[in-house]
Amino acid sequence: xxxxxxxVFRSGKFVVGFSIFMGILLxxxxxxxxxxxxxxxxxxxxxxxxxxxYVNVYDSMGSPHYTILLDDAAAKRIADxxxxxxxxxxxxxxxxAGISEDAIEIENTESLLDLWVNNFDPTTRIPGMxxxxxxxxxxxxxxxxxxxxxxxxxxxxxxPETGALEEKGVIRQTDYVNVNQVPNxxxxxxxxxNFGRDVLTELVQATAVSLRIGIVAGLIATFIxxxxxxxxxxxxxxxxxxxxxxxxxxxxxPSFVLLILISFSIGQEQRGAFTIAVVIGFTSWVWTxxxxxxxxxxxxxxxxxxxxKLSGHSIAHIIAFDILPYIASYVVMALILQxxxxxxxxxxxxxxxxxxxxxxxxxxxxxxxxAMIYQAHILGKxxxxxxxxxxxxxxxFSMNLMNTGLDQVFNPAxxx
Amino acid sequence: xxxxxxxxxxxRGVTKEFGFGxxxxxxxxxxxxxxxxxxxxxxxxxxxxxxxxxxxMLLGLIxxxxxxxxxxxxxxxxxxxxxxxxxxKSIQAIFQxxxxxxxxxxxxxxxxxxxIRMRGGGRxxxxxxxxxxxxxxxxxxxxFEELTxxxxxxxxxxxxxxxMIARIFLLKPQILxxxxxxxxxxxxxxxxxxxxLMQLRDEIGMTPIFITHDIGLAYYVSDTVYIMERGKxxxxxxxxxxxxxxKKPYTQRLINDVPKIYEExxxxxx
Numbered sequence: 001x002x003x004x005x006x007x008v009f010r011s012g013k014f015v016v017g018f019s020i021f022m023g024i025l026l027x028x029x030x031x032x033x034x035x036x037x038x039x040x041x042x043x044x045x046x047x048x049x050x051x052x053x054y055v056n057v058y059d060s061m062g063s064p065h066y067t068i069l070l071d072d073a074a075a076k077r078i079a080d081x082x083x084x085x086x087x088x089x090x091x092x093x094x095x096x097a098g099i100s101e102d103a104i105e106i107e108n109t110e111s112l113l114d115l116w117v118n119n120f121d122p123t124t125r126i127p128g129m130x131x132x133x134x135x136x137x138x139x140x141x142x143x144x145x146x147x148x149x150x151x152x153x154x155x156x157x158x159x160p161e162t163g164a165l166e167e168k169g170v171i172r173q174t175d176y177v178n179v180n181q182v183p184n185x186x187x188x189x190x191x192x193x194n195f196g197r198d199v200l201t202e203l204v205q206a207t208a209v210s211l212r213i214g215i216v217a218g219l220i221a222t223f224i225x226x227x228x229x230x231x232x233x234x235x236x237x238x239x240x241x242x243x244x245x246x247x248x249x250x251x252x253x254p255s256f257v258l259l260i261l262i263s264f265s266i267g268q269e270q271r272g273a274f275t276i277a278v279v280i281g282f283t284s285w286v287w288t289x290x291x292x293x294x295x296x297x298x299x300x301x302x303x304x305x306x307x308x309k310l311s312g313h314s315i316a317h318i319i320a321f322d323i324l325p326y327i328a329s330y331v332v333m334a335l336i337l338q339x340x341x342x343x344x345x346x347x348x349x350x351x352x353x354x355x356x357x358x359x360x361x362x363x364x365x366x367x368x369x370x371a372m373i374y375q376a377h378i379l380g381k382x383x384x385x386x387x388x389x390x391x392x393x394x395x396x397f398s399m400n401l402m403n404t405g406l407d408q409v410f411n412p413a414x415x416x
Numbered sequence: 417x418x419x420x421x422x423x424x425x426x427x428r429g430v431t432k433e434f435g436f437g438x439x440x441x442x443x444x445x446x447x448x449x450x451x452x453x454x455x456x457x458x459x460x461x462x463x464x465x466x467x468x469x470x471x472x473m474l475l476g477l478i479x480x481x482x483x484x485x486x487x488x489x490x491x492x493x494x495x496x497x498x499x500x501x502x503x504x505k506s507i508q509a510i511f512q513x514x515x516x517x518x519x520x521x522x523x524x525x526x527x528x529x530x531x532i533r534m535r536g537g538g539r540x541x542x543x544x545x546x547x548x549x550x551x552x553x554x555x556x557x558x559x560f561e562e563l564t565x566x567x568x569x570x571x572x573x574x575x576x577x578x579x580m581i582a583r584i585f586l587l588k589p590q591i592l593x594x595x596x597x598x599x600x601x602x603x604x605x606x607x608x609x610x611x612x613l614m615q616l617r618d619e620i621g622m623t624p625i626f627i628t629h630d631i632g633l634a635y636y637v638s639d640t641v642y643i644m645e646r647g648k649x650x651x652x653x654x655x656x657x658x659x660x661x662x663k664k665p666y667t668q669r670l671i672n673d674v675p676k677i678y679e680e681x682x683x684x685x686x
Binding site: 302303304306307308309310311312313314315321322325 | 472475477497500501504505508509511512513516517518519520521522527530531533534
């Protein structure tokens with residue numbers, strides 16, 4: 001036993017899979033202890049805030065201001081404001097005003113602005129230009145002037161008695177605050193979702209729930225499959241025929257269709273995460289049962305089983321002590337695959353809107369479902385669904401790696 | 417020749433078929449036999465002649481398709497688990513391959529303790545059980561102190577087969593089916609195993625039935641020899657009758673196949 005475990009941990013594939021899985025488990029365990037937000041708490045008013053560090057603007061005015069002089073600060077500020085359409089419009093005006101096209105670098109903000117400031121004249125009449133276009137250029141010029149000014153902005157508050165604005169301070173363009181000195185900073189590494197919830201916190205909780213669903217479903221499926229496989233394989237005869245008939249029925253009806261029908265008939269309100277896990281477990285035992293049965297049939301005529309019979313052991317004793325230990329490694333591998341397929345089945349069901357009800361806990365499938373309903377994929381809000389896909393893929397990948405590693409240890413013919 | 421002896425195991429028209437229709441194989445084809453108490457019996461045949469299937473039917477591990485097996489003159493009844501257990505107190509077996517005969521997850525102690533429990537000694541004090549196990553092991557030239565807490569696969573093939581005989585020593589059955597007990601063991605251990613078996617027979621007065629492909633071994637140990645070909649007994653009688661005066665060419669061929677140390681092999685007939 002000790003020897004087997006040592007061998008298992010010498011298999012590279014198993015170790016990689018095990019580390020990934022353990023990493024996921026550790027994050028799932030310790031993250032909620034550090035970030036104590038409720039996973040489904042709505043913190044953002046609005047949908048799909050991009051990932052980033054959110055600094056409280058009000059607090060940053062009260063924090064100490066530091067003057068830092070940077071040469072490219074103004075250029076960066078303007079570059080951020082000038083989008084590609086504006087740049088193209090500026091270029092078009094300059095070309096029409098007689099500047100050679102080669103001299104205009106559209107990406108180089110500084111030279112572009114220099115050209116603009118030196119050449120733009122609202123009174124210049126460019127042939128073929130409509131009034132609307134002319135007004136657009138005037139507006140653009142005003143906006144750029146505001147950006148280029150060095151005046152700074154005045155912060156004022158309303159005096160409650162007189163109603164007059166009173167100056168509180170001036171924020172200059174060279175003022176900086178230290179993020180560490182601002183009391184309210186929220187890091188949203190994966191932004192927020194459509195409801196304004198922190199995606200990372202939600203994702204960690206969803207991973208935990210999905211793993212739990214997978215484990216419950218896997219345990220149920222493996223248990224049913226194991227018991228039916230052992231009984232039908234060892235006892236044989238009529239019992240075998242009946243059990244195999246039921247098993248074949250379940251094989252003919254795709255288990256996912258069955259899963260959808262059961263899940264639908266339970267109804268939205270009754271579908272908790274645990275219910276879904278049980279339903280998945282009860283529809284996915286079929287292959288385990290068949291595989292265990294065939295293993296048991298090959299084992300039941302071995303001499304050690306005959307010897308156990310001759311020693312007067314009962315059927316239950318023989319199954320438990322002479323058959324089960326020989327297929328234990330196989331059952332463990334089947335369990336791992338069942339867990340990973342349980343997680344995938346939950347994700348599939350939830351995407352179709354037949355997963356657990358949406359009010360208590362998030363699951364990986366539910367997060368995908370929300371992202372899909374609110375069109376995150378069309379709007380390009382990758383953070384709402386891409387991390388979820390990565391987590392599902394990582395879990396399935398690590399479990400399959402562990403499975404392959406175990407297979408290589410227990411089945412020496414597969415070793416490379 | 418068998419006057420006054422009681423048959424302990426008899427069969428009438430015992431048949432075993434596997435498969436259906438075109439795939440049907442008749443492994444044992446309506447054999448009749450009377451094995452008498454106290455005799456040493458050998459069933460000899462080449463591979464695939466149905467010896468092991470017959471042995472399994474005699475042991476009650478598989479059911480015969482047709483025919484009846486009589487145990488001590490009465491029709492054998494092993495319908496329930498309790499009756500089977502009772503039957504297995506009087507008939508035991510040694511299997512061909514010692515390496516696959518033991519459950520690799522059980523220690524040697526538990527193999528022997530099972531036998532003591534089978535004989536109704538499950539409630540004996542621990543010292544008494546150890547005494548019994550030590551006695552059984554020393555009978556087959558093994559040291560129980562060295563075997564305790566070891567696993568069967570840690571022993572050599574010869575030691576494993578001797579442990580199997582120690583089992584029989586504890587169980588003291590009336591009939592022992594030895595299915596090729598020496599074919600997987602090196603030649604040196606062979607005689608030791610056979611001698612121990614013979615010694616055990618004298619000790620507890622059982623009827624051994626050897627199942628073997630080796631007619632030399634049958635001649636060496638047995639009183640009565642049955643020759644089996646394609647599921648049928650083609651020849652039977654005392655060892656001298658059958659082997660010194662074979663009537664069937666099949667028997668003659670089996671005899672010719674035994675290598676002789678002192679004669680040069682005639683490779684032209686191989």
